[in-house]
Amino acid sequence: MALTVPTLLVILYLPGYLVLRRLAVLRMQALAAAPAVGSAMIGTLVVVYHVTGLPWNLLTAALGAVVLVGAAVGAVRLMHRIRPPRLSETRTPIWWPVIIAVGLAFLISAQAMLRGFDGLDTPMQASDGVWHLNAAAYVRQDQNAYPVGSLAPMYWGQVHYYPTGWHALVAILPADVPTSANLVALIGACLVWCLGCASLLSACVPPTSRRIRDALPLLSGIIASAIATAPFVLLTTLWPYGWSVCLLPGVIALLLVARPQRGYRRGSVWPLGGIVAVVLAAMGAAFVHGASVFNLAVLGVPAMLLVLLHEVRRRWRQGGRSRSALIGVAVVVCLGLLAGGSVFADQLVMLARFTRPGAMLGNTMLEAWRDSPMISAIPDRGMGASGLSALSVLGALVALATHRHRWAALCAPLALVILAASVMTHTPLSILASPWYMQKARILPLLEIPVLVLAATAVEWLCAQARSRTGRLRVVAAALSVASPILLVVNTLGREGIHERVTAVAYQPARSAWTVMLAPGEADFIRRSAELIPEDAMVLGQPTNGSAYYWSLTGRQVVYPSLRPYAEPDRRYVSGHAAMMRVDPQVCQALDRLGAHYYYTDADRSEGGASAGGKTPQWPNQLNFVPESQLTPVATDGTHTLWLISGCGWTS
Numbered sequence: 001m002a003l004t005v006p007t008l009l010v011i012l013y014l015p016g017y018l019v020l021r022r023l024a025v026l027r028m029q030a031l032a033a034a035p036a037v038g039s040a041m042i043g044t045l046v047v048v049y050h051v052t053g054l055p056w057n058l059l060t061a062a063l064g065a066v067v068l069v070g071a072a073v074g075a076v077r078l079m080h081r082i083r084p085p086r087l088s089e090t091r092t093p094i095w096w097p098v099i100i101a102v103g104l105a106f107l108i109s110a111q112a113m114l115r116g117f118d119g120l121d122t123p124m125q126a127s128d129g130v131w132h133l134n135a136a137a138y139v140r141q142d143q144n145a146y147p148v149g150s151l152a153p154m155y156w157g158q159v160h161y162y163p164t165g166w167h168a169l170v171a172i173l174p175a176d177v178p179t180s181a182n183l184v185a186l187i188g189a190c191l192v193w194c195l196g197c198a199s200l201l202s203a204c205v206p207p208t209s210r211r212i213r214d215a216l217p218l219l220s221g222i223i224a225s226a227i228a229t230a231p232f233v234l235l236t237t238l239w240p241y242g243w244s245v246c247l248l249p250g251v252i253a254l255l256l257v258a259r260p261q262r263g264y265r266r267g268s269v270w271p272l273g274g275i276v277a278v279v280l281a282a283m284g285a286a287f288v289h290g291a292s293v294f295n296l297a298v299l300g301v302p303a304m305l306l307v308l309l310h311e312v313r314r315r316w317r318q319g320g321r322s323r324s325a326l327i328g329v330a331v332v333v334c335l336g337l338l339a340g341g342s343v344f345a346d347q348l349v350m351l352a353r354f355t356r357p358g359a360m361l362g363n364t365m366l367e368a369w370r371d372s373p374m375i376s377a378i379p380d381r382g383m384g385a386s387g388l389s390a391l392s393v394l395g396a397l398v399a400l401a402t403h404r405h406r407w408a409a410l411c412a413p414l415a416l417v418i419l420a421a422s423v424m425t426h427t428p429l430s431i432l433a434s435p436w437y438m439q440k441a442r443i444l445p446l447l448e449i450p451v452l453v454l455a456a457t458a459v460e461w462l463c464a465q466a467r468s469r470t471g472r473l474r475v476v477a478a479a480l481s482v483a484s485p486i487l488l489v490v491n492t493l494g495r496e497g498i499h500e501r502v503t504a505v506a507y508q509p510a511r512s513a514w515t516v517m518l519a520p521g522e523a524d525f526i527r528r529s530a531e532l533i534p535e536d537a538m539v540l541g542q543p544t545n546g547s548a549y550y551w552s553l554t555g556r557q558v559v560y561p562s563l564r565p566y567a568e569p570d571r572r573y574v575s576g577h578a579a580m581m582r583v584d585p586q587v588c589q590a591l592d593r594l595g596a597h598y599y600y601t602d603a604d605r606s607e608g609g610a611s612a613g614g615k616t617p618q619w620p621n622q623l624n625f626v627p628e629s630q631l632t633p634v635a636t637d638g639t640h641t642l643w644l645i646s647g648c649g650w651t652s
Contacts, residue, residue, distance in 0.1 A: 003174050004173050004174055004175040004179065004180065004183055005183060005187075007058070007173060007174055008169075008173055008183055008184065008187060009187070011038065011061070011065075011169065011172075012034065012035040012038055012187070012192070013031065013034045013035065013038070014034075014065075015034075015037070015038050015041055015065040015068065015069050016030075016033065016034030016035060016036065016037035016038035016041070016284075017030050017031055017034040018069050018072075019037055019041075019068075019069060019072045019280070020033060020034060020037055020277050022072060022073055022076045022273075023076060023270065023273035023274070023276055023277045024269050024270035024273045024274075025254065025257070025273065025274065025277050026257060026269075027093065027094050028094050028098070028198070028199050028202050029199050029202075029203065029250075029253050029254055029257050030277075031094070031195065031199070032195045032196045032198065032199030032200075032249070032250035032253055033196075033199070033250040033251060033253065033254045033277065033281045034250075035192050035246075035247055035250065035284075036247040036250055036251050036280075036281035036282075036284040036285050037277070037280045037281050037284055038065075038284065039165050039169075039247065039284030039285065039287055039288050040280050040281070040283045040284030040287060041064075041065060041068050041284075042061070042145075042165060042168050042169065042284075042287070043165060043283070043284065043287035044068065045060075045061060045064040045065070045068070046144075046145040046146055046147070046164065046168055047146065048064070049064070049144075049146075050144060050145075050146035050150075055143035055144070056139070056143045056144055056145045056168065056171070056172070057143050057172055058172040058173075058174065061172050076273070079272060079273070079276075082272065083270070083271075083272045084270075095207075095210060095215075097212060097215060097219055098198060098202065098215075098218070098219070098222065101198065101218075101219045101222035101223050102191075102194055102195055102198050102222055104223055105190075105194040105197075105198075105222055105223050105225050105226040105492075106190045106191050106194055106226075108223075108226045108492060108493065108496065109189060109190035109194065109226045109232075109499065110186060110190040111496070112232075112496045112497075112499040112500040112503070113185075113186055113189060113190060113232065113499065113500070113503050114186070115500045115503075115504070116236070116499070116500045116501070116502065116503020116504040116505075116506075116507060116508070117182055117186075117503060117507050118504070118507060118508050120179050120182050120183065120186075121176065121178055121179045121182070121523075122178065122182070122507050122508075122523070123178040123507075123518065123523055123549055123552065123553065124178070124181070124182070124236060124506050124507060125506060125507065125509070125512065125514075125516045125517055125518060126236065126237045126506045126514065127514070127563065128237060128238060128239070129237075129239075129506065130517065130543070130548050130549060130552070130561075130562065130563065131154065131561075131562050131563070132166070132167070132181070132239050132240070133177050133178060133181060133549070133551075133552035134154065134548065134551045134552050134558075134561040134562065135151050135154050135162075135167050136166075136167045136170040136171050136177050136180070136181065136552070137171075137177050137551050137552045137555070138150070138151065138153045138154065138561075139151070139164065139167045139168060139170075139171040140171040140172075140177065141555075145164045145167060145168035145171065146164070147161055147162060147163055147164045147287075148160075148161050150164055150167075151164065151167070153561065154561060154562055156566050156567045156568045156571070157568055158567075163240055163287065163288060163289045163290055165240065165243070165244075165284075165287045165288035165289070166184070166239050166240040166243045166288060166289075167240070169184060169243075170184055176552075176553065177552040177553075178552060178553060181239065184239075184243065185235040185236065185239065185242070185243075188231065188235055188242065188243050188246040189231035189232055189235045189242075189246065190226075192246040192247065192250070193225065193228065193231045193245075193246040193249065194222070194225045194226060195250070196246065196247065196248065196249030196250035196251075196253065197221070197222065197225035197228075197249045197449075197452060198222040198225065199249065199250055199253035200249045200250075200252055200253040200256070200449070200452075200453065201217075201218050201221045201222060201225075201452070201453065201456050202218060202253075203253045203256040203257050204256065204405055204408075204453050204456065204457070205217045205218050205221065205453075205456045205457065205459075205460045206218065213463075214463070216459060216463055216481070216485045217456045217457075217459040217460035217463060217485075218456065219485070220456070220459060220484070220485035220488045220489060221452060221453075221455065221456035221459070221488070223488065223489055223492050224388055224452060224455065224456075224488040224489070224491065224492050225249075225452060226492050226495070227371060227385050227388050227452075227488075227491055227492050227495050228371065228445070228448040228452070229371050229372065229373050229374075229380075229385075229444065229448075229495070229498060229499065229502065230245065230374075230441065230444040230445040230448055231245060231246055231445070232373075232499045232502045232503060233373045233374070233375065233378075233441045233444070233502050234441065234442070234445075236502060236503050236505070236506035236507070237441075237506060238442070240288060240289050241289045241291060241442065243288050243289070244285050244286075244288040244289035244291065244292045244295070245295070245445045247281075247284065247285045247288065247292070248285065248292070248295055248296075248299065248445060248449060249449055250281065251278070251281040251282055251285055251296065251300070252299055252300060252303060252449065254274070254277050254278045254281050255278050255300055255303055255304055256303060257274060258271065258274035258275055258277070258278050282296055282300070291435060291436065291442070294435040294436070295445070295446060298411065298414060298415065298418070298446050299411050299446060299449060299450070302407045302410045302411050302414070303407040303411070305407075312326065355425055355430075355438070356422075356425055356437070356438040356439070357425065358423050358424060358425040358426060359376075359423040359440075360423070361420055361423055361424065364419055364420065364422075364423050364440065365416070365419075365420070367380075367440070368416060368419055368444070368447055369384070369385075369386060369389045370382070370383065370384025370385055370386060370389070371384050371385035371388070371389070371444070371448065371451075371495075372384055372498075373441060373498065373502050374439075374440035374441040374443075374444050375440075375441055375513075377505070377513035377514060378498075378501065378502060378505055378513055380498050382494075382498075383494070384495075384498075385491060385495065386491075387487045387488065387490070387491035388451060388452070388455050388488060388491055389451060389455075391454070391455035391458040391459065391484060391487070391488070392412065392450075392451040392452075392454035392455045392458065393454075394458040394461075395408075395409075395453070395454030395455050395456070395457035395458035395461070396408075396409045396412065396454050398457055398458060398461040399454060399457055402461075404457065405453055405454065405457050407450075408450035408453040408454050408457070409450075409454065411446070411449070411450040412447060412450040412451055412454060414446075415443065415446040415447035415450065416447065417432065418432050418433050418436070418443050418446065419433075419440060419443050419444075419447065421433040421438075422436065422438040422439065422440050422443055423438075423440070425438060455488065458484065459481070459484045459485055459488070462477060462480045462481040462484055463481040465477035465480075465481070466478040466480075466481040509607055509608055509610035509611070510608075510609075510610065510611060511611065512610055512611055512612050513611070513612060514612050514615075515607075515610070515612050515613050515614060515615035515616070516607050516610045516612065516613075516614060516615060517543075517544055517545065517546050517548070517549070517607070517614070517615050518546045518549065518607065519546075519602075519604060519607040519608030519610065519614075519639070519640075520608050521608075521637075522546050522602070522607075522608075522640055523546075523549065523553060525635075525637050525640050526546065526549055526550055526553050526554060526640075527553055527554055528635065529634065529635035529640075529642040530550060530553070530554035530555075530556045532634050532635050532642070533556060533598055533634065533642070533652075534652065535555065535556070536557075536595075537556050537557070537595075537597065537598055538556070538557040538558065538559060538594060538595045538596040538597070538598070539556055539557070539558050539559070539596065539598045539599070539600050539642070540558075540559045540560075540574065540578075540591065540596045540598065540599045540600070540623070540626075540645070541558070541559070541560070541599060541600035541601065541623065542560075542602075542617055542621070542623040542624050543558070543560040543561070543562065543563050543618075543623075544563060544614070544615040544616060544617055544618060545600070545601070545602040545614070545624075546600070546602055546640070547560070547600040547602075548560060548561055548562070548563070550600070556598075557595075559571060559574065559591075559594055559596045560575070560623075563615075563618045564618060564619070565618070565619040565621075569590075570590040570591075570593050570594050571590075571594070573586065573587070573590050574587060574590050574591060574594070574596075574623075575619075575621040575622065575623055576621060576622060577622065578621070578622040578623050578625060578626050579622040579625035579626065579627070580622075581626055581627060581630050581645075581647060581648070582627050582629065582630055582647060587648075588645075588647070588648035588649070591645065591648060592648065596645075597644065597645055597648075597650045597652070598634065598642060598643065598644060598645065599626055599631060599642075599643040599644075599645050600640070600641070600642055600643070601624075601640070601641050601643065602614075602639065602640050603639050603640070603641075604639045604640075626645075627647070629647065630645060630646065630647025630648070631643035631644065631645060631646060631647065632644045632646040
């Protein structure tokens, strides 16, 4: 456990940072985008290792990262010959107040999340939690994180594509799977997100001098990044997608600094290196979850069009090779979109056909204003992020009037349109929200990112007015320029409660808004009981009663690692005939072929009096009705029991 956090931080930041610095990316942007580039490196390695038959583990990941960094250094040297960078302009260190602001945002977020966990080794109980925990356990056991087929055990042996960037990272950490998963969630929501927002804000509202008063928009905005609710919601329900969302701000910041440098705004000192950096970071986010493509389309394309429009116009007017290059880039992009559409045609059709019950549009817009969790089971009736939202409205007006950060003023209403489409499910507009499964919580980050930029823009404008105005207007502007950063900080501190509640809902049975699978103390019993059976043992049980957690918690395999019905013949037969074990020899034969000699039961259907009760079976089966005459107890705490299936003739 003591080595897990340093190991995770090194994996996330060191390889990507080294590559980005070689590409002459500014220090702040290089540090914030390092996890995204690191994800691209992980994606490259898992594919290469699958093809070559090499195992995926911490040692091979480290060696592979060294090779990739070395290859990147060599490639950059070749690029230098084509167009050398002005390296002297990238040596400015990160300003210490920025580090303090990021640290405060991290501490505010982390203490809320840790209280919600109620222990770093507590397994998440949201429906997708047991699936992803067991999927990561299979990646760890098989030492294979290839996106096509490595999770076949979770799909009844069938080969499917599923993004494995999150699972590949969790699988190589030196801690048990639940602890590793929770640490990745903690670092993602509290550090990667906040550092990415700091990078984005430093690209948008850089201080005009290294005086604290001139940096108030940047510093207060960095602290306000901890207001965002979506990272907490997504990293306690939808781990892979939530992880990809935390990478977004860092990727967008890279895109913004890829522009040529003018005045005091931050920009690239090596346009070629900046472009390569953006491509690598975007590939990393897409490897973690395919929906990143749509997220980058909503946030990145407007930013790219508005930020780079001047440069595109200039090169187009030059004619000749410059114009041909632009046409070539456009053709390549179109061909890439067509190729991606053809490869993932089935998934795109499935998304287009997906539907979900609608909701009140007015309530959804109010939730967006308050930055609510966007989940009906987790009400948030307070003021929420109203302070941040109010400043963002002013910031949008300033952006449109001054032509600064217009991309954010465009992205915010675009995200609101997609949110509206997600609840207008019986209208043609709903297809706009289909890439996000019409789920408001998935769309919310697309609003939170531009809103934060616009709020910082408003603070920056108020500070500028305080410096330039005279008389009473100067007094009013000065008062507002001081009040607005204070408002952001107070608003940030006021969000701790909802962030703790969002986390606790997925981890603590007594506070859960959904049905749960583990009662308080049940995970500890599972860990203790597993020590009494062989390491290669397999456990039978109703997956919703907690038995499915044996695999991720203890490394003992389970017959049903997910909550869904299985198409594989032996598993299907056992689930439908378990109650007939005493008179049907085929049940024992099927269990013997599976290697399942143990059985787990939970006598408390309420899971210790959980607020929403225990989760019921997800398909009709007889897994709760194995005759006790066929069983011999191995371990019990009075409520939960691990049995040996002695009726089939097994003694161990």
